[in-house]
Amino acid sequence: MSSAAGARLPGRIVLFCVFGFLYLPIAVLVLLSFNEAGLPTTWSGFSTKWYVALAGNSEILGAAWNTLVVAVAATLISTVLGTLLAIGMETRRRKSTGLEALAFAPMVIPDIVLAVALLTFFSRLNLTLGLHTIILSHVIFDLAFVCSIVRARLKHFDYSIVEASRDLGASGWTTFWRVTFPVLLPAIIAGALLAFTLSVDEFIIAFFTAGAGRSSITLPIQIYSMIRFGITPEINALATIVMGVSALALLISQWVNKEQMS
Amino acid sequence: MNQEPTAQEPILRIDGLSKSFGPVRAVDNVSLDIQRNEFFALLGPSGCGKTTLLRMLAGFETPGSGRILLDGTDIAPLSPEKRPLNLMFQSYALFPHMTIRKNLSYGLEMERLAKTEINHRVDEIMAVTDLTPFAERKPEQLSGGQKQRVALARSLIKRPKVLLLDEPLGALDKKLRERMQLELKRLQHEVGITFIIVTHDQEEALVMADRMAILKDGRLLQCGAPEEIYEHPADRFVANFIGVMNFISGVVTPNGSFEADGLSVPMPGAAAGPATLAIRPESIAVSMNGGGIAGSLVDAAYHGLDRVLHVKIAACETPLQVRVPAHTSADLGIGSPIHLGIDPDRCRLFPD
């Protein structure tokens, strides 16, 4: 331990540089969103006018509403499916390689491939594209992440408390609601929050499965088209809000899931 | 400063060594001499500082103050890889990605020895430790006892001046542990290297060590041969920690007699005042025909070779433990009256 004390300084320098690299671009963005002039060239004073401008932009508000609809719906469905899948996988007698691969695939498959596959699939079925197709698609990877988080909790789960509950006279159903579920709840909430964040931020699959027309544009799609036109102070403000929401959801997720771990 | 001839000089002299972690004094001004070719045990309850002391010797902790003299030179400033002593880790710390042969040759490769020399020494150590059949296996393919031998061989192959062993038998089951205690002692004899072993198991220390040191809260309480410590513990803690001990509170009268309720033991020369009498279970005799201290049998535990009787006497809240041969007193029922005799010569007296 203490022979490593001398090695602390280089470690600190490394961490300082890496965290600088990770957070400097974000910090600049956040700072500029409060810049009166809005442009990176000069700082002309603190202002929240770009946030006010956002609030009056009906396109952005519409996209934000769509994003919320997609994220909430996809989160609800994927939390239920992902949790059940996690319990199912962890209580199997034997590990099934096929099942493992199926639950792992959504996390590693390149988004572009999944996106074009879904586009092809939905058009083959002559399904009208819209918010519902985005929701159907988002559930795929959302449920995989929920499943992996709940499984992590199940791995540390002491199954003897379930047996104790049965031994004390509770039925399987009662045992689930009074013993298993409360123990898993923090992981389920953490998984749901992560799924929500992923859905709010997801761009590629939404872009391919949204179809034409403004009615199904989500925030990331809106941001993408704005970015392609260049830098505007509104994007800075919007970006700051979106990142703030994600960071908050993750902080809560982390906090909830840690509470009972120790 | 020390001009004595080398044969008498300790191989390792620990001189006023201290180490604090924040407000905690993990090792508090410990001084010890360890003799050449000695099997030395550092014994104490967990948290007593014995592991910290060992890690300072190996170089993984920097001493707060004090010196570590190995053959007269202070090695405290040296980094671990430059110290001519080796540590056998509690977890064995075998490199999981290397074969047994690779694990064993690692330390010699670090000395940049010639290939042929390395191979020769690896073969030799594998023969001594019965590891030859496992040369090409990975550590995970070995049993606990085999891993332990690899860890030992990997340290010994460097021919260190002193080998440090951190709870070397802790991970083994009871049977294997007892066998390995003797095995370690035999090996130490064969290679002629000074061993310093850390353990919390007093029985293990008694069986293996030539001499041992008892530590508590970072301080050295007593150092000596096992018999000496067992027979003449320096204080109540040592007396209680090593083996089983009965304690009886009472007073020593001015005329040199230890008195408690219904019990009187002559202790000529003892200072008057409140005191505690300590006596081993095997030093108490049971007399069937009356006479001696009256008590009643509370419990009896059969241990195969002998039987431990728990006898309640008036002088003492907790029943005394009395060790008797198993074949005697078999017919005594719980609650039977019993009489005990105490041999004053085998008692220790600690003034309160």
Added chain:
Amino acid sequence: MSFQASRPNLLAAPAVAWLLVFMVLPCLLILSYAFFERGTWGGVVYDFTLENFQRVVDPLYAKIFLNSARIAGLVTLIAILIAYPAAYAINRAPKHRQAMLLFFAVLPFWSNYLIRTYAWIVLLNREGLLNNLLRMAGYDGEPLSLLYSEGAVIVGLVYNYLPFVILAIYSTLSRLNPELMEASRDLGGGPVSTFLRVTLPLTMSGVAAGGVFVFVLSIGNFVTPALLGGGRFQMIGNVVYDQFLTANDWPFGAALGMVLIATMIILLFLQGRATAHASGERAGAPS
């Protein structure tokens, strides 16, 4: 395991059905499209052909593919070179601080990808922060065109995927029994040989996991090349995008997608093999 043991398959069924219908089936569908012909006006003609795969190895596309692989390789290498020291430093930090450091290292990864890429447009453009800093430092030539270059794409990709590599390497480092490193020091190994012969080999699985992830996501990326590489900069992901959304040649796009999937599967397989080879890593964990 009496815990609902009779019903695990029933519990898994809804999710499995969802994944089969909305992931496996669509993937099989585009796999089949890859073997069909393109219709004259877009769309698909259901005649078997291998022509799409022949076009993949056509020099024009092979070049794009190799270039994408080269860029993805560079990104992977740079990300590992930055992430390893960072993960190492986090692992050496006091125990109570490690969770927090790790959380903040990974936090950006979960925030919006587009925004993180956009942040680099803000930094790198001709009126951007870096050019401004240069001007302040006394540089008075033409503003540097840092944006819309291969370098910008590489920086953007490294930036976006770095947190994951840190996480992957940290997770193997933290499971490593520190006594292994001490044992190496004790046996006479200096800091450098200890790192090269003990620490690095035992954490290769984390390096490989992080590396494969970055490589796969980089080679198929189309957002970063489109935003930071400029309009004409093409990686294989952009070609797929074009086939589906502008050129309307779905069978060829599908074939390219299959090549990406195949690359991913091969790399994951190799990574699995490498991890199995460096076995005993788990045995090295403190018990």
